[in-house]
Amino acid sequence: MTARKQDVIIIGAGSAGLAAVRQVSKQTDRFILINDGPYGTTCARVGCMPSKALIEAANAFHARKKAEAFGIRGSEHLEIDIPAVMRRVRELRDRFVGGVLKSTKELGERSLAGHAHLLGPNQVQVGDEIFHAQRIILATGSSPVVPGPWQALGNRLLTTDTFFELETLPKRMAVIGLGAIGVEMAQALARLGVEVHAFGINDQIAGVSDPVVATTLRKSLDEEFEIHTGHEVELSNTTKGVRIQAGSVDIEVDQVLAAIGRKPNLENLGLDTLGVSLNSRGMPPFNRTTMQIANLPVFIAGDMNADVSLLHEAADEGFIAGMNAMAKEPTCFQRRTPLSIVFSDPGIAAIGQRYAELNTDDCLIGRVDFASQGRALTAQRNKGVLRIYATADDARLLGAEMCSPAAEHMAHLLALAISRNLTAHDLLAMPFYHPVLEEGLRTALRDIAKKSLVKRLDLSNCNSYQTEAFN
């Protein structure tokens, strides 16, 4: 065994780990990046990117269902070539992964493959080698949760780690779990022609906490695939597939996609050697503005810390960890306004404070229903609802939840406004072009302004025409 001295050791070559490497490598050559398992990052390899490639293909095929109403004939003759869809998903995936691999290859000997095991706050073991470092950054990511008994289903049980390798899709599929992954995948599979049964242990879908948005979302998804909520599922092998029992539901499918959440990769990592108490889930205490674990020279970033499992947050945390690992004293970084988007149709988004976090007695809620929104109607995208939350005294924007057309774009506008501490009136004083889906956003802002005691003598007071076309 050897003890090699480094300034920083980064464990995990995912999005968080690579963001940390980018910062650390600006200041020192004495660092190593250790990665166990496949390179290329969860996001590019089995996460964000292949799932979006699948969703885009599914949406393109689904568009035929609106053709007749537009006056386009013959769309019923369109066919889908599933093996070609899956090949395209993998080709794009390989392209995205290729870009990531290039950056790890460039590290040469500083990039090391193997399972990292901590021996304390300054030591890491990989195989027979021991490495010593002033600082350590942990960024080992997360893995799909698969309950032990489900393993008996063999290759009839899929997770997003295995799904994208399929050459073709089964006729009948169950998606267990209705979080972000469950909703995105269930809708995409249904739009690709698979008979989908989706199961949620409770009524919450994609994390939506606003009851008005939740009801609209459920109604919209119910039109596309079977949703069963409120019961634990029992899975068992049959001669032809998998039997699923949940409450009064008893069905058979060919394959099951488990999407019941992800767990941090802590196995055999040696967190117990850090000398700090771990919580019931084996997690050490850490500060999300510095990413530092207690007062140790150890930082924790990305999905591994089970805080917010999103790509942009993983990248931010890797950046903060990298900066602080090279600093004399850790700096506190202001975290960004919470923003999450689920790429379903209608899209689902939450910005700033969620409904569940509000004191609803002390805030204003503005609403728009997209069922009769002008531009949405012209595009046959008139489904969904947006609710914006603002302070009762000065209509300062606090947050929003929505399931709506163009949710991903309106979510960014709202995130910008909330980050800049703007009020509903501030946003209403800005231009809204006509006819755009954002006029729906303006309707919800006007709803807040109407309920607010604040009245400003500027264009924020300009009223609506009260007609569908200009809504």
Ligand SMILES: Cc1cc2nc3c(=O)[nH]c(=O)nc-3n(C[C@H](O)[C@H](O)[C@H](O)COP(=O)(O)OP(=O)(O)OC[C@H]3O[C@@H](n4cnc5c(N)ncnc54)[C@H](O)[C@@H]3O)c2cc1C
């Ligand atoms: C299907 C799916 C879709 C998603 N879609 C989106 C989306 O649309 N938008 C979005 O923002 N987010 C999305 N996410 C979430 C996003 O992908 C993750 O938040 C992000 O990839 C986490 O990056 P990370 O660096 O923490 O982990 P990873 O990229 O998983 O990197 C961790 C690395 O550490 C390695 N490792 C583990 N243990 C050890 C060890 N002991 N020693 C050495 N190395 C180790 C792992 O093998 C891995 O290479 C999606 C996730 C999934 C699964």
Ligand SMILES: NC(=O)c1ccc[n+]([C@@H]2O[C@H](COP(=O)([O-])OP(=O)(O)OC[C@H]3O[C@@H](n4cnc5c(N)ncnc54)[C@H](O)[C@@H]3O)[C@@H](O)[C@H]2O)c1
């Ligand atoms: N568009 C995006 O940003 C995007 C897309 C996909 C994934 N992700 C990220 O990946 C992470 C993992 O996604 P996920 O959807 O697997 O996790 P999740 O935690 O978001 O959702 C899991 C869902 O499964 C349910 N569940 C748990 N146990 C169950 C059981 N036994 N039976 C039925 N339902 C059960 C939970 O109630 C929850 O609704 C998320 O944290 C998310 O941030 C993001």
